[in-house]
Amino acid sequence: MWFLAPRHQLRISIIFFIATTALLYHYHPTNQTYKLQNQKEKQTQIYPENFSVAVHPIDETYTSTKQEVKKQQRQINPESFSVPAATTDDLRELAVLKAKQTPGWGNRNENEMYMYAPQEEYERLRFLYDINPPKMPLPFQSILNPETISRLQLDAVDRSASLPQPYTDDEVIQTLGRFEHVGFILRYSGKTDAFSLYAPKKHNWSRYDQIEAYAAFIHILRKEYWFRFKKGSPDFSVIISTGDSLKMDCGCLSIPMDRESAPSDNNPTDFQQQFNSPGKTATTCDRHQLAPILQFGSGFVHPDVMPTMVTMPLWPHLKCFETFRYNGKVCNKFSPASATNRFGIYFEEKEAIYSNLIPQAVWRGSDYPFLKCRQLGGSKWDIKPMDIPGPNNPEGFVNGLTHLWGQLNPRWKAVTLSLQAELEAKKVNSPELKPWVDFKFTIRERPGESQRWESFVNNGVNVVANGYIDASEFASFKYHADFGGGGGTTWSGTHTKLALPGVLFHHETPTYDYFHEDLIPFVHYIPVSTELSDLREKYEWAEAHPDEARAISEAGTAFIKYMTSMEYWKRSFDRFFVKRLNSVIEAYRPVKAFKDEKEFMTYAESQLGFPLELIGRCVGKQNCTWKDK
Secondary structure (H helix, E strand, O other): OOOOOHHHHHHHHHHHHHHHHHHHHHOOHHHHHHHHHHHHHHHHOOOOOOOEEEOOOOOEEEEEOOOOEEEEEOOOOHHHOOOOOOOHHHHHHHHHHHHHOOOOOOOOOHHHHHHHHHHHHHHHHHHHOOOOOOOOOOOOHHHOOHHHHHHHOOOOOOOOOOOOOOEOHHHHHHHHOOEOOOEEEEEEEOOOOEEEEEEEHHHOOOOHHHHHHHHHHHHHHHHHOOOOOOOOOOOEEEEEEOOOOOOEOHHHOOOOOOOOOOOOOOOHHHHHHHHOOOOOOOOOOOHHHOOOEEEOOOEEOOHHHOOOEEEOOOHHHHHHHHHHHHHOOOOHHHOEOEOOEOOOEOOOOOOOOHHHOEEEEEEEEOOOOOOOOHHHOOOEOOOOHHHOOOOOOHHHHHHHHHHOHHHEOHHHHHHHHHHHHHHHHHHHOOOOOOOOEEEEEOOOOOOOHHHHHHHHHOOOOOOEOOOOOOHHHHOOEEEEEOOOOOOOOOOOHHHHHHOOOOEEEEEOOOEEOHHHHHOOEOOOEEEEOOOOOOHHHHHHHHHHOHHHHHHHHHHHHHHHHHHOOHHHHHHHHHHHHHHHHHHHHHHEOOOOOOOOHHHHHHHHHHHHOOOEEEEEEEEOOOEEEEOOO
């Protein structure tokens, strides 16, 4: 501009300065964020003036207005909790708000929030608050009435629906002190980005077969909650249990009084003291003050038995959930059996004609204790001939076992029913007539086991089967049973027998397994009581109502086929590892700050009064080390 007059040079400089300033202002990030917010407000109007959505029933409620987002504390009754009139757009906005409060998102600007947050949070929140959840397909709708179909939807019943109360490390440590076996503290340290698993040293932990399950659960936490468990995040602690049922002090478990074996005077204290193990006295604890317990075994049907227990998938199934989350496929264990998958679920290949099945109820299983605490139904096992009163002959043994009925566990009661049925069939003296039940033990290799069973056989009492029955042989029988064992259930027997052409007499006990939440009596199975007092009656009903029994059989098989689908595994993963697990993670409050795992371990031992041992430690995504054998 040297060739222009000075006054023209000044004018051009002023114009250039104004234009540059305007451009810088227009493209400044702060102004872009404001304009984006204004634009979203004008175009979508997602939030009315006083719209509010509860992010957690016990945690926080976010209230959005046109100018700001206010955060306020609020207590909501879990039973009446809902998200009124929430829509998909509402939930996407909520995903952004939720992400803002999550460690690791704080440095992101508004553009990044809207770009990334919905992808990571939207699906999680959709299942947390049941916004437009898909429903389970019902391939067997034709045999069900509309009322039953509505009950079959997977989200209709959640036995762990009560959300956990806020808890701290002190409650976690107190809860571990109530365990007698297979109870652990799983702790995450944000400083070291490591998960550590602790157990009381006095429990003498040696379940090395469970290591794969622990690692699978930690991998799921890393994958699903990547934004929560990364270096620099807050610490986290939770109790996990891998017992077939909760191996806790019996005095800490309440007594459901609607059981057949409940005391006649309804005095739970006397009942509990009467049946405690020798040398022990009944103890009490405030169950509602304990920390949440992630139970990777059988849970309690009655929530009051242990209110803070959260029923999760069985620990042998955790590897399958890890496979689903990482690889997006159903594991071999829950795929149909085939020539290349001998560990899968057996379905009868040929079309079985229900009326041609053998009209006999069949069961094979181990002589195993039933539950741990007598107030929950635990009962005598390891019966020996010398324990049975009466003469040493088949009829004397049957009468003696019948006399001991109240002391027998359900599996021994089933075997006793089978012995009674054999005597009845012999009296008829007809070679074509089979006993209505055939329930027998299979031999377990334990010290002295063979001699024990031989003493029964030598006295003409057939309590042990000659050999095993494979799935194809079981498929020829019209009726099956799944009598509960140590956890009150049978982890593999229920779903494998539902897959067969016959009807399942399902043993209903004080406990259940996670997939039982989707099963309905007289739709998928015929229920029998814990004491088996109605088994004969249910058998006779099924024989007198073949059409209804066949429909129940078909419904049970259809459900297990659905259980092998990707859709079922997505629904189950979302239910347990998104909806249920998320509520536990959000309920934790890191009140105490520990500089490292050693300081936490020292503090926990001082509160418990006994030493802990480190079972395993996982740093980062793959580097795990476990206690040596």
